[in-house]
Amino acid sequence: MDVSINNLTKKFGNVTAVNNFSLEIKSGEFVAFLGPSGCGKTTTLLTVAGIYKPNSGSIVFGGKDVTFAQPKDRNIGMVFQSYALYPHMSVYENIVFSMKLKKASEEDKKKAAQEVADLLGIGHLLERKPGELSGGQQQRVALGRALVKKPQLLLFDEPLSNLDARLRISMRTEIKRIQKELGITCIYVTHDQIEAMTMADKVAVLKDGLLQTFQPPIELHTHPCTEFIGSFVGNPPMNLFNSKVVEKDGDIFTILPDKSMMKVNKIVDPKVYNKELRVGIRPEDIEIVDKGTADSSTGIVSLFEPLGRDNLVNVRCGNKTIQLLSSPKAGIEIGDTINFKAVDTQWQFFDLESGKSLLWHTK
Amino acid sequence: MKNKKQPIELNKIIIFIVLLILSIPIILGYLWLIISTFAEVTHGLLPVDRNGNFGGFTLENWNFIFEKEVWLATWNTLLLALFMTVGVVAVSSLAGYALSRIKFNGRKEFLSLTLVLHAFPSITLLIAIYFVLKFFSGIPVLKLFMGYNTIGGVVLVSLAMQLPLGIWLMKGFFDGVSWDVERAALIDGCSRFRTFWNIMFPLVRPGIAALSIFSFMTGWSSFIIPYTFLSGGAGHEVISTYLNSMMSSDTISINYNLLAAVGLFQLIPILIFYFFNQNYLMKIFSGGTHGGV
């Protein structure tokens, strides 16, 4: 089912939680809403669910305006962070509760419950109460309860944040598998960029109630449309500093905080020269070079964190600290002076005022 | 290291003794009640027989339980306590749910009103309530259920007096239920009423238990409301008013040991409830009692 959200605005008193939010979701797509807490992503989701009523704008499900329809009339399923199982009902009763409300026959209920139980591997839990289940099991039951209605749209509100790290990874795969198997349209709210990047077909990034971008995950990383996305997506975060781009002998360069110049490849030419702007470069796109050259920079290592596969190195560069990744074999220690150089195709440039990328544009 | 220093221990003993002395009237009162119940006569706390010699243990004070009058009063008390409890729980949880969970125009005002009434001394309204009940008495059929001098009328008044506390208490309990559970129910297809009945009501069972016990105890003990709105005499008495009329009777010489037995008879269910539900009740009492001191 296609979902279109048009100019949605939701206020709580004087606070605007969602501001003029528009999005088109195609049938069968898995869409993640990504953003820091308080950015309005859950509010948007609850408005789509019909729990909140928007102040303005509309929500259309498959051509039908459901902006003010009751949640029960929307044919949606929802999975909550707190699982929100009915504690006084058994797992079976939880799963078939929505069917009971529609006065389905015992037979139908049994059959449907068996189906989702098989799909989720919770057949042996049906007689238990939610309080007797582990977090992971509860979340499977919650997913089963959402799926039993055969919803046209499945909503997830940070469903994995209460699980431990290992379980989170396996549930991630599981949810993705079921979504593909059923071909169901999904909206998935999360503050965890790895979840959004690994699961979603497209990611909507929100900040302060405003939609920043709506792109496939990989583009989010390589083509950040705003400074916020650049800094929010990616770990360790992008290095950002104020600087200029200058033209010299037909080549273009950017100036680092220590006044050294680094080359910028023409494919990432911001076409704004000699004007203050925001420059970004990801730590993984800076490499250590043995000898200083004309377009490398020099700095003293101030901090050094082993991350496992790589080491995160903080280097003093003028009045700023630049982060870069080094191989553990490089044998770098705090206090060392090192030369480093950016991959010239990986620069990002943002307008100082609006924070918008000078290279890529939002659709 | 355990604190075994001498002064601390001494302090504790002194504190214990001071508390015990302060508690003397309560202890003596209860001792008197229990001893007298089983004695022919009581001199101070000493059970004695008719000639004033120690002894005189008897169960004859309990003969009253073979009298029809007592059972009529007990039946009325039970009706009053039960209907009031059911009413308070039903009305308070409906209103408490709405105030806790539903957005509507006037919600703030209704909440403030509940709070004002909570502090308001409703006992001052007895005179005017007398007129309200008299008014019901003028309406055919209705007068049998809720007029002056009917148990129904007393139930209604007692119920209403309990509402500010009940609503506030139930609202508090509903406030504690997860929003996500209720959202899940709405998405699953419940109407608001269905959500209340199938999901929320079972989830606030502790609150309902607490309020039920409290209301039952209040109804079972209540005196001033039945005393004011029942005319007394056969069939129009509750245990409290029955006991009071025995106590203040001018004509018959008062048998205090019989009074003690009737008093204990009324007290026993209260003590049983109290014993098993102290923690619940402490919470309700600290939420502010109503009317009484």
Place this chain on the structure above:
Amino acid sequence: MRKHKKSNVAYYFLLPAGILIFLFFFLPVILTILISFTDMSSVTGFSNWSIVGLNNYFKIFVHPDSLHIFGQTMIYVSCTLIFFNVGMGLLIALLAYHLPKRVGGFFRSLWLLPRITPAVVYVLMWKMLAADAPYGVLNELFRVPFGLPTTNLLPEHAMLFCILVNGYIGASFGMIIFSSAIESISSDIMTSSLVDGAGIFDRARYIIIPQLRWPLLFVTTYQTLSLLTSFESIMVLTDGNFGTEVWSLWSYHKALNNYYGNFQYGFGSALSGLLVVVGIVFAIIYLKYFKFGELVKEPLIDEI
């Protein structure tokens, strides 16, 4: 764009409570005020009364009993409040705190007994505590053994007994509030003050009591109103005899329980009307002062 239709479902939930509150709070408040402007009594009946304006209030002003009943009310309220509802409540809470948990809990439960005991049974106990020898418990235990003369203590010290009877009920309210307030003081402060050399009396005075300012204020104001308007135990104990008629009992007697069979509804309503006004003022002060309004959170589901 289609407008969202407001749902009325909340009003259905509130309807039963609304009707009862209207019938037994709103209407009575208005009726009390209205009747106080009439001369309605058992003489006029319910049909022949007339409006007399503020006459009943003038009558209160010039009534020979007004002054001393007002005085008795003040004595009763202030003594019960100071010595029991606040003083004794605080004392029991403090003392019980310093005992082992179980012992302290026992005393707290014991002090709650008067509150849960049916009023008539409770007053019966006090009557027998006060009665003359050979029945009266106090006389038998504390006077007879020392050869002192005995008498029924109740008429002799009626006001004292009214204060005791209500005080022993009233103390438990403060006790519970103060106990939980004391429990909530951080145990670090409690321990460190002792380490700093304070004795337990100094600690009570300089550490605990200053932290109880808010609960003290709450108990004082809340209980003042309760005491001012409640009369149940006094009615059962002395029925206002021996100089214990207080304002609320007076109004009850005048309007609903008159020995001479002359029920003065109008005058009684004026007496209680004054209490109603005091009650309303107090209740509104609570609302403003204790900022209950701030507890009100918006529901997290829109109108459905």
